[in-house]
Amino acid sequence: MTLFAGAGTPRVTSHFINGEWTDPSGPTFPVLNPLNDERVADVAAGGAAEMRAAIEAAAAACPAWANLNPGARQHLFLAAADIVDRRQEELVELMAVEGGASRAFSSFQIRLSSAMLRQAAGWGYLPAGDVLRSDIPGRMAMVVRKPLGVVAGFTPWNGAFYLAWRTFLLPMAFGNTTVIKPSELAPMSAGLIHAEILAEAGFPAGSFNVVTNAPGDAAAVSEVFFTHPAVRCINFTGSDKTARILGEKAGRALKRMVLELGGFNPVLVLEDADIEESIKAVTFGAFLHQGQVCMNSRKVYVHRSIHDAFVAGLAERVRGLKVGDPTDPEVIIGPLITDHAVEQIHDRVQDALARGATLVTGGTFDGRLYEPTILTDVPADAICTTGSDETFGPLLVIEAFDDADVAFRDAQDVPYGLSASIMTRDRAKGLDLAQRFDSGIVHVNAPTMASEAALPVGGVKDSGWGRSGHYAIEDFTEIRLMTMSSEPGRYPF
Numbered sequence: 438m439t440l441f442a443g444a445g446t447p448r449v450t451s452h453f454i455n456g457e458w459t460d461p462s463g464p465t466f467p468v469l470n471p472l473n474d475e476r477v478a479d480v481a482a483g484g485a486a487e488m489r490a491a492i493e494a495a496a497a498a499c500p501a502w503a504n505l506n507p508g509a510r511q512h513l514f515l516a517a518a519d520i521v522d523r524r525q526e527e528l529v530e531l532m533a534v535e536g537g538a539s540r541a542f543s544s545f546q547i548r549l550s551s552a553m554l555r556q557a558a559g560w561g562y563l564p565a566g567d568v569l570r571s572d573i574p575g576r577m578a579m580v581v582r583k584p585l586g587v588v589a590g591f592t593p594w595n596g597a598f599y600l601a602w603r604t605f606l607l608p609m610a611f612g613n614t615t616v617i618k619p620s621e622l623a624p625m626s627a628g629l630i631h632a633e634i635l636a637e638a639g640f641p642a643g644s645f646n647v648v649t650n651a652p653g654d655a656a657a658v659s660e661v662f663f664t665h666p667a668v669r670c671i672n673f674t675g676s677d678k679t680a681r682i683l684g685e686k687a688g689r690a691l692k693r694m695v696l697e698l699g700g701f702n703p704v705l706v707l708e709d710a711d712i713e714e715s716i717k718a719v720t721f722g723a724f725l726h727q728g729q730v731c732m733n734s735r736k737v738y739v740h741r742s743i744h745d746a747f748v749a750g751l752a753e754r755v756r757g758l759k760v761g762d763p764t765d766p767e768v769i770i771g772p773l774i775t776d777h778a779v780e781q782i783h784d785r786v787q788d789a790l791a792r793g794a795t796l797v798t799g800g801t802f803d804g805r806l807y808e809p810t811i812l813t814d815v816p817a818d819a820i821c822t823t824g825s826d827e828t829f830g831p832l833l834v835i836e837a838f839d840d841a842d843v844a845f846r847d848a849q850d851v852p853y854g855l856s857a858s859i860m861t862r863d864r865a866k867g868l869d870l871a872q873r874f875d876s877g878i879v880h881v882n883a884p885t886m887a888s889e890a891a892l893p894v895g896g897v898k899d900s901g902w903g904r905s906g907h908y909a910i911e912d913f914t915e916i917r918l919m920t921m922s923s924e925p926g927r928y929p930f
């Protein structure tokens with residue numbers, strides 16, 4: 438069954454449970470194109486019953502998937518990567534109409550996704566444990582890595598296609614089966630299309646399941662993740678606000694959670710930085726996907742001696758970014774996902790201006806198309822510069838500094854700690870600062886937005902915990918200690 442290819446608009450989708458698409462005649466909710474509110478799909482509005490069925494299918498599939506030999510698993514992952522490559526034009530179109538993604542952003546996600554599938558294809562061959570020495574004569578001790586069981590995932594709407602793979606592929610690569618609940622805002626790019634791809638690649642029934650839900654039903658549908666004993670871990674990508682609610686539930690249920698949350702992602706442009714390179718890195722880092730990615734840069738600290746040249750060059754480059762319909766391959770800035778997102782960014786721009794900030798460029802919008810916006814001279818109490826809450830849109834704050842040590846401290850004085858960049862020609866100094874910067878990722882001379890499939894992405898502080906790449910083995914396996922004694926024991930009684 439192909440829900441997407443040639444299915445027309447609006448598509449009608451159902452849940453994917455135990456290797457089958459469920460009956461599509463049940464209740465649905467509309468998914469709208471954020472550019473123009475055209476109905477892109479009628480998506481199944483699932484409830485706790487569907488979620489329970491999906492979890493039970495995943496639990497039943499677990500032993501066989503966990504024991505599948507690494508070569509067979511590798512074959513499946515490589516087949517899925519080939520399908521992603523083959524279907525890329527269709528994926529670009531889907532991400533544009535459902536999520537407002539430009540071709541630049543969807544292509545970035547597609548490349549990362551097929552690279553991650555190819556990387557993950559080999560992870561089944563990673564060492565499965567250790568042999569340890571024991572102080573007891575004749576005892577041999579072994580530590581063996583085991584999958585957790587069923588891993589439940591919340592997949593987000595923003596980097597929907599790639600981040601969904603990230604949410605379920607990492608657990609699956611280490612022998613877990615999965616159930617995901619895609620965001621209501623982009624359920625096709627955040628899970629349903631993956632079901633099609635995995636089904637075509639030949640993944641066993643039940644190893645991967647998707648249940649979609651209408652807006653407003655998220656809490657009821659996902660409650661089963663926390664109450665069903667088969668679910669051993671909840672992998673959440675979303676806001677820290679929701680993570681706190683879910684974290685409390687996971688705590689009560691004593692279930693493991695992996696969290697990929699927001700970021701503030703400062704950039705430090707030091708006195709000796711290459712200005713042209715810095716302008717390119719910041720334009721990309723701040724405005725890819727119109728600022729709706731957790732790794733987008735929100736604030737740039739620039740040494741006062743190069744501040745004006747940097748701001749002038751950046752403004753010119755940013756004004757050249759085409760804003761509009763993301764199905765136009767030249768468009769870089771597509772629509773924001775919701776009216777709420779437009780209101781949030783606009784309120785924060787207005788708040789900063791009312792407090793005396795200078796508008797360098799942008800600050801206006803047409804529907805959900807928000808012009809990429811740069812502010813300078815932003816007073817410290819304006820919400821967009823405090824770093825206490827992400828502004829999830831195309832807004833960048835630039836601050837001049839005189840003392841690099843002060844800027845270095847200020848840039849870390851935020852609740853988040855996901856990604857950061859240091860631009861400098863002095864690589865030794867850059868590396869020294871990177872080692873001392875409290876963030877999950879620090880790049881020297883590259884944008885804050887710089888994912889690679891094999892590298893561990895993840896945050897510290899309010900940005901969450903857990904890492905991608907093969908480091909995810911720590912999050913999605915547990916270890917079992919086994920000992921074997923070949924001599925009689927010596928006991929005190």
Ligand code: ADP
Pocket residue numbers: 591592593594618619620621655656657659674675676677678679680682683
């Ligand atoms: P975003 O604002 O980026 O959509 P959220 O953190 O609000 O991020 O949502 C991420 C996911 O969490 C979505 O799938 C949403 O349905 C789900 N969600 C939001 N609120 C709750 C809640 N109270 N209980 C369970 N799930 C929720």
